[in-house]
Amino acid sequence: MDEKGRNGIGRRGFLRASVAAGGAFVAGTSAARAQAQAPDPLITEVQPWAQGWGDGVDASPYGMPIRFEADVVRRNVGWLTADVISSINFTPIHALDGTITPQGCAFERHHSGAIELSKPDYRLMINGMVDTPLVFTYEDLERFPRVTRTYFLECAANTGMEWAGSQLNGSQFTHGMIHNMEYTGVTLRTLLEEAGIKPEGKWIYVEGADASSNGRSIPLEKALDDCLVAFKANGEALRKEHGYPVRLCVPGWEGNMWVKWLRRIEVTDAPVESREETSKYTDTLENGISRKFTWVMDAKSVVTNPSPQAPITHGTGPLVITGLAWSGRGAIARVDVSVDGGKTWKEARLAAPGQDMAITRFYFDHVWDGSEMLLQSRATDSTGYVQPTKTQLRAVRGVNSVYHNNCIQTWWVKPNGEAENVEVS
Amino acid sequence: MDEKGRNGIGRRGFLRASVAAGGAFVAGTSAARAQAQAPDPLITEVQPWAQGWGDGVDASPYGMPIRFEADVVRRNVGWLTADVISSINFTPIHALDGTITPQGCAFERHHSGAIELSKPDYRLMINGMVDTPLVFTYEDLERFPRVTRTYFLECAANTGMEWAGSQLNGSQFTHGMIHNMEYTGVTLRTLLEEAGIKPEGKWIYVEGADASSNGRSIPLEKALDDCLVAFKANGEALRKEHGYPVRLCVPGWEGNMWVKWLRRIEVTDAPVESREETSKYTDTLENGISRKFTWVMDAKSVVTNPSPQAPITHGTGPLVITGLAWSGRGAIARVDVSVDGGKTWKEARLAAPGQDMAITRFYFDHVWDGSEMLLQSRATDSTGYVQPTKTQLRAVRGVNSVYHNNCIQTWWVKPNGEAENVEVS
Numbered sequence: 001m002d003e004k005g006r007n008g009i010g011r012r013g014f015l016r017a018s019v020a021a022g023g024a025f026v027a028g029t030s031a032a033r034a035q036a037q038a039p040d041p042l043i044t045e046v047q048p049w050a051q052g053w054g055d056g057v058d059a060s061p062y063g064m065p066i067r068f069e070a071d072v073v074r075r076n077v078g079w080l081t082a083d084v085i086s087s088i089n090f091t092p093i094h095a096l097d098g099t100i101t102p103q104g105c106a107f108e109r110h111h112s113g114a115i116e117l118s119k120p121d122y123r124l125m126i127n128g129m130v131d132t133p134l135v136f137t138y139e140d141l142e143r144f145p146r147v148t149r150t151y152f153l154e155c156a157a158n159t160g161m162e163w164a165g166s167q168l169n170g171s172q173f174t175h176g177m178i179h180n181m182e183y184t185g186v187t188l189r190t191l192l193e194e195a196g197i198k199p200e201g202k203w204i205y206v207e208g209a210d211a212s213s214n215g216r217s218i219p220l221e222k223a224l225d226d227c228l229v230a231f232k233a234n235g236e237a238l239r240k241e242h243g244y245p246v247r248l249c250v251p252g253w254e255g256n257m258w259v260k261w262l263r264r265i266e267v268t269d270a271p272v273e274s275r276e277e278t279s280k281y282t283d284t285l286e287n288g289i290s291r292k293f294t295w296v297m298d299a300k301s302v303v304t305n306p307s308p309q310a311p312i313t314h315g316t317g318p319l320v321i322t323g324l325a326w327s328g329r330g331a332i333a334r335v336d337v338s339v340d341g342g343k344t345w346k347e348a349r350l351a352a353p354g355q356d357m358a359i360t361r362f363y364f365d366h367v368w369d370g371s372e373m374l375l376q377s378r379a380t381d382s383t384g385y386v387q388p389t390k391t392q393l394r395a396v397r398g399v400n401s402v403y404h405n406n407c408i409q410t411w412w413v414k415p416n417g418e419a420e421n422v423e424v425s
Numbered sequence: 426m427d428e429k430g431r432n433g434i435g436r437r438g439f440l441r442a443s444v445a446a447g448g449a450f451v452a453g454t455s456a457a458r459a460q461a462q463a464p465d466p467l468i469t470e471v472q473p474w475a476q477g478w479g480d481g482v483d484a485s486p487y488g489m490p491i492r493f494e495a496d497v498v499r500r501n502v503g504w505l506t507a508d509v510i511s512s513i514n515f516t517p518i519h520a521l522d523g524t525i526t527p528q529g530c531a532f533e534r535h536h537s538g539a540i541e542l543s544k545p546d547y548r549l550m551i552n553g554m555v556d557t558p559l560v561f562t563y564e565d566l567e568r569f570p571r572v573t574r575t576y577f578l579e580c581a582a583n584t585g586m587e588w589a590g591s592q593l594n595g596s597q598f599t600h601g602m603i604h605n606m607e608y609t610g611v612t613l614r615t616l617l618e619e620a621g622i623k624p625e626g627k628w629i630y631v632e633g634a635d636a637s638s639n640g641r642s643i644p645l646e647k648a649l650d651d652c653l654v655a656f657k658a659n660g661e662a663l664r665k666e667h668g669y670p671v672r673l674c675v676p677g678w679e680g681n682m683w684v685k686w687l688r689r690i691e692v693t694d695a696p697v698e699s700r701e702e703t704s705k706y707t708d709t710l711e712n713g714i715s716r717k718f719t720w721v722m723d724a725k726s727v728v729t730n731p732s733p734q735a736p737i738t739h740g741t742g743p744l745v746i747t748g749l750a751w752s753g754r755g756a757i758a759r760v761d762v763s764v765d766g767g768k769t770w771k772e773a774r775l776a777a778p779g780q781d782m783a784i785t786r787f788y789f790d791h792v793w794d795g796s797e798m799l800l801q802s803r804a805t806d807s808t809g810y811v812q813p814t815k816t817q818l819r820a821v822r823g824v825n826s827v828y829h830n831n832c833i834q835t836w837w838v839k840p841n842g843e844a845e846n847v848e849v850s
Contacts, residue, residue, distance in 0.1 A: 042548045043560055049686075050636050054538025055666070056509030061498035063529045065487065066665040068543050073486035084481030096660040097609040098573040100525060104488045105661065113479025118493050123467045135468055143743045145790045148523040148776040184522040184786075211475050234659065235521040236530065240491040241480070261474075318568045351573040361609075365570045 065104075071095070074105050077173060085113040086212075088155070089241075090176030093302075093324060094309040099150075099180055099351070099359045103239045106179035109155055109255065111212035114241040117261050122245050124191075124229070128205075128266035131196030138245055141229065144186040144194075149228065149251070150358045152326045154178040154297045156254035156281055156403035162390065163399045166410075166421040170309040171323075174409060174421060175302040178326070180359035183249050185230030188223050192267070201267040205274070206248055209261040216257045217271035218250065222295075226251045226357075229262065252328030252357040253295040254403070256281055286398030297328035299387050300406035301335055301362070301379035312368065312417030321348075321364040327381035332360040334380040339366065341374030341410060341424040342389065354382065373413040374424055390423060490529075496520070499530050502598060510538040511637075513580070514666075515601030518727075518749060519734040524575075524605055524776070524784045528664045531604035534580055534680065536637035539666040542686050547670050549616075549654070553630075553691035556621030563670055566654065569611040569619075574653065574676070575783045577751045579603040579722045581679035581706055581828035587815065588824045591835075591846040595734040596748075599834060599846060600727040603751070605784035608674050610655035613648050617692070626692040630699070631673055634688040641682045642696035643675065647720075651676045651782075654687065677753030677782040678720040679828070681706055711823030722753035724812050725831035726760055726787070726804035737842030741795040746773075750785045752806035757785040759805040764791065766799030766835060766849040767814065779807065798838040799849055815848060 065072065074089035081087040091107040101107075108114070119138040127133040155177035161167040168174050192204070197220070204223045207215040218227070228249040231238060238244045243260025250257040256276060271277065271293070282290040303323040306312045312319060325332045331354030336345040351361035362377070379387045390407040397404075412422040490497065499514035506512040516532040526532075533539070544563040552558040580602035586592035593599050617629070622645070629648045632640040643652070653674040656663060663669045668685025675682040681701060696702065696718070707715040728748040731737045737744060750757045756779030761770040776786035787802065804812045815832040822829075837847040 040548065040560065042546060043550055047546070047634070049540040049542055050634055050638070052537075052636060053510050054535065054540035054635060056538060057499070057501045057512045057514035057533060057535075057666075058509045059539065060514070060533070060664075060666055061500070062490065063499075063531075063533075063664050063666055064489070065662065066541065066669050068669075069662045072661060074482070074488075075486070076482045084483045085478050087482045089482035089485070097571070097657045098607045098660045100607045100659045102527065102659050102661050104529070106488075108482060108485070108488075110479065110482075112477075113481060114484070115474040115479035116491065117474055121467060121472070123465065125468055135465065139739055143739060143745060145774075146522070146745055146747065146788055148786050182523045182525045209472070209475055210479060211477060213475070232522045234525045234527050235523045236497060236527050237490060237494045239485075239488045241482075241485055241488055244491050244493075314564055314568060320568060320571055322571065349570075361573050363571050 072105060074108065075172060077168070086111050088177060090172045091179055092172050093176050093178070093304045094171045094307050096304070097322065097361070099361050100234060101179035101181055103181065103233055103236070103242060106181065106242065107153070107155065107177050108241040109177065110210065110241070110260065111214050112210050115210045115261055116240060117209055117244065119245050124246065124262055125264045126191060126195040126267070127264070128268055129198040129201035130267050131198065134195045136191070138231070141186055141231065141246065144190050146184060147187060147228065148182060148184045150180065150182045150355065151249055151251045152178060152180040152357060152359045153255045153258055154326070156256055156297070159405040159407070159409070160402045162405050162407065162409070163401050166423050169421050171302055171304045171307040172309055177255070181233040182235065183228055183230040184232035185228045185249070188227035188229055188248070191229060192223060197267055200269045203268045203271050205266045205268055205272045206259045206262065207264050208243070208259045209263040214256065214259055214276055215272060215274040216259065216276050217268070217274065218257060222250065222253070252297060254281065254297060257295065281403060283397065283403050284400040286400065294404055297326070298404070298406045299325070299327035299329065299332070299379045299381040299385050301325035301377040301387060302409050303337070303375050303377050303411060306375070306413055306417070306419050307411050308419045308421060311419055312413065316368050316370040319366045319368040321366050321375065323362055323377050324359050325362055325377070325379040326359045327379065327385070328357060329385065330382035331356050332379055333382050335360070335362040336378045337364040338376040338378070339373040342376055342408065345378065348377070370415055372415055374422070375411045375413050375419070376408050378408055391425060497530060499533065500597060502593070511536050513602060515597045516604055517597050518601050518603070518729045519596045519732050521729070522747065522786070524786050525659060526604035526606055528606065528658055528661070528667060531606065531667065532578070532580070532602050533666040534602065535635065535666070535685070536639050537635050540635045540686055541665060542634055542669065544670045549671065549687055550689045551616060551620040551692070552689070553693055554623040554626035555692050556623065559620045561616070563656070566611055566656065566671065569615050571609060572612060572653065573607060573609045575605065575607045575780065576674055576676045577603060577605040577782060577784045578680045578683055579751070581681060581722070584830040584832070584834070585827045587830050587832065587834070588826050591848050594846050596727055596729045596732040597734060602680070606658040607660065608653055608655040609657035610653045610674070613652035613654055613673070616654060617648060617690070622692055625694045628693045628696050630691045630693055630697045631684045631687065632689050633668070633684045634686040639681065639684055639701055640697060640699040641684065641701055642693070642699065643682060647675065647678070677722060679706065679722055682720065706828060708822065708828050709825040711825065719829055722751070723829070723831045724750070724752035724754065724757070724804045724806040724810050726750035726802040726812060727834050728762070728800050728802045728836060731800070731838055731842070731844050732836050733844045733846060736844055737793065737838065741793050744791045744793040746789040746791050746800065748787055748802050750787055750802070750804040751783070752804065752810070753782060754810060755807035756781050757804055758807045760785070760787040761803045762789040763801040763803070764798040767801055767833065770803065773802070795840055797840055799847070800836040800838055800844070801833050803833055816850065
C-alpha cells in the first residue's frame, strides 16, 4: 500500500495529519463522545434487526438499491427539452462518491428514445473508402482482441445553462450530464484495419441504429488513436439506455459523438457536416459566428458536497468538501478549492493519481466556522491548462453558446448550511 | 494514451499485432466478409427500431439490465447450505468482463440474512482497550477524511468444493464467491486513533448488527494498515445485501472478516477465538490438525471464457480467452495461460497493470484449431508467488479443507466448444 498522492504525502503521512483533524473533530462537535456517554437505546438495547432473520439470497438475483436511497436516481428537467423522448436524465452526482458511476444512475441522453435492440438483431457495417466493406455480428466483435479502459463521458451541453447566469440549483442539474465507467470492447482501430482504409480516407462518419441515427464525423486520427467499440460497462452488458448491445467511446470528446446502438461506420474523405455538427453542437460566439468541430471537453471540476442538493446538516467543525474533476486532454494533475469565491486557493487531495480522460475524485478536509462560504473548485490538467472563471470564459466566448461551458462553479454556502448556485465577479 | 502492458508492448505495437490476428480472423471464419456480400435484411431493410420512438428518459430513473440479459444474475446452489438465509449467491463471472463487479450481481453471503438498517438507526461503537470509548452516527463517519480504493472481496470458501474433486460445472459456481468494487469510506486507523489505543491493545474484534453478528478478530497491525470503514461501493451507497449503510473492508483477507452492518469494534489484547475463527474458517489438514487465522487470500486466477457456462459457439479460428486474477498479498504481476493442461504456458495480456488487492483482467488471443483443450490460467503476484496446481496444494494441505483453495483450475474444452470442469494430474 505505497500509493502516494500528487503532493507527495504518503498514506501514513496523510493519516498522521488526519489525527490532528480528528482532534479538531472532537473539539468542534463532541458528537461522538457525547453519544458514548448518554444512554442511546440504539446501543443499549438489542434491536429488532439483531433478533431475527433477514432476507435470503433468493431475494435478490439482481439487486437494487435499498429503499432508503430511493432519491438517488437520475432526474430530468421538464422544461429543458420539448419532450421526455428527446431528452436528458442527469446523474445524481451530489449523492455519489468515488469515481465509478453505476449504470443504473448514469446520465442518459437520446434523440429519439432508447431503443431495444437484441444481439442477434445487431449488425455493424464498415463501408466507404475501405478495401473491403464489412458487416460484423455481435459474436464477430467478441472474437477480436479486447481492451478494458475507464473513461468519462460528458455531454457538450453539461453546464450549458450557466452561460447566461446561474440557473439550476444543484450539481446534479448543473454538472450531471456526465458519467465515468469502465468500458470493455474492441478498439475502433482494430476494426478499421480489418476493413483496410484507402489512402483517401481521412474521416469516419458514425451513426446509430435508432431513428435519429445521430450521425457524427470524426477525424481518422482520433478514430485510430483511442476510440473503442464497447459492449460492456462496469463489467456487465451496456444498459438499453446506454446503447445495448454496442456503443462507441470517443475518449475525452463530447458525449454526442459516443454513438449508441452503433450501426455503421463510413470512411470518408471529408466530414459529412451532419445536423449534429452544424445546426447543433456548435458554439455561437458574441459576433454571431459559430465555432464548429469543438470536440474536446476541456478540464473542468465541480464541488458535489456541499452543494444545493446536499446542504451541511451537521453544524460547524470538520467538513469533508468533495467533488469531481476531469479533462478531455489528459489526466487531472491538481485540483484547488476556494471557500472565498476564488480569492485564495488551497490544494485538494486526489483520491488517486489522475488517469487520462477519466474522472478524478478530490477531497478537501475543512474545518467550518459556520460563516458563509463561496465554494469553488479549479482543475488543472496534465497539459497545464487551468479551468477558467466564468468571467474569463465569457470574455472569449460571449454568452450565446449552449455547449462547452467548463467554467469554475460557485456555491454560496450560507451560515445555516444551505447552498445556492451563484455567480461571483 | 501511453499505457504499456507488462510485457512492454505498447498499444500501437499490440494493435499492429492484432492486424495479423485479424487476417487470421478472416481466414479462419470469413464470417464478416461473407455477410457483407450476402443479402441480410438486417442491413438492407429499415428496421422497426429505426422507424419510431424508443423509451423516454422518464422510463428509467434507476435503470436495470435489459431483458435480454436476464440470465446474468447471482445464483445460489440449493444443496450447498441448509437454507437460503444463511447462504451464498455467486457472481456471474462467466458473463462479465472488465474488472468492476456491479453491486446488483456481486457475490453475497450472509449468516442470518440481509438485514434492513437505516442510516438514522445506525451506530458504530469503538470500545475495549481505548482511551475514550466512542459511538459514531452515520453522519459522524461522513465528517472524517475520506478515501476511495478498489479491492476484491473473496470468500475463503471460494473454490472450496474443488478440494475433493471437480464438482461444480461453471466458473460462476467454482470461482464466483468474489467481487471487485471501488469502495469509499474512512480508514479504520482514523477511527481507532480518534478513540486512542491503549498500549495493551493488540487486536480488534469486529461484529455486525445482524443476528449472527459474525464476529472476527483482526490483528491491530492489519487494522491500522489498510482496513476501511466503507459506506459506498462503485460510487453509490452499499446495497442492503452488502451491509448498508456501513461495512468493513479488510483488503486481501478472507471475505468473512469484511463485517457487514458494522456495529462494534472492540480493542482487545488477544483474539476472541469466536465461532467464525475456530469451528469455521479454519483449515483441517491431512493429520487432522486445523490451521487457524489463515486470513490472506493467496494469488489465484480463473479462465471465465470459455468455460462450462460460456462455451465456444463460433467454431474454429480467433478466440478470446479471458479471465480474472487476484492476490491478497499484493498486485498481480503476470498471468500465463495453457491450452494443454499445464504442459506449456504462454503469457497473457493484462488489461491494466495489476493493483494491490484488486482484480486484474487478463486476455489471451488464441487461434483455435478445433481440437480439445485443457484450459488453465496461472497467476503470479508481486511477491513472486506462483499459483499452485491442485496436486501441489493437496500435497501440502490434503483434501479435508473447505477454505483457501487457490489451485489452478482446468476446463476441458471439447471439439464441439462445450467445456467441463475436470482435473489433470
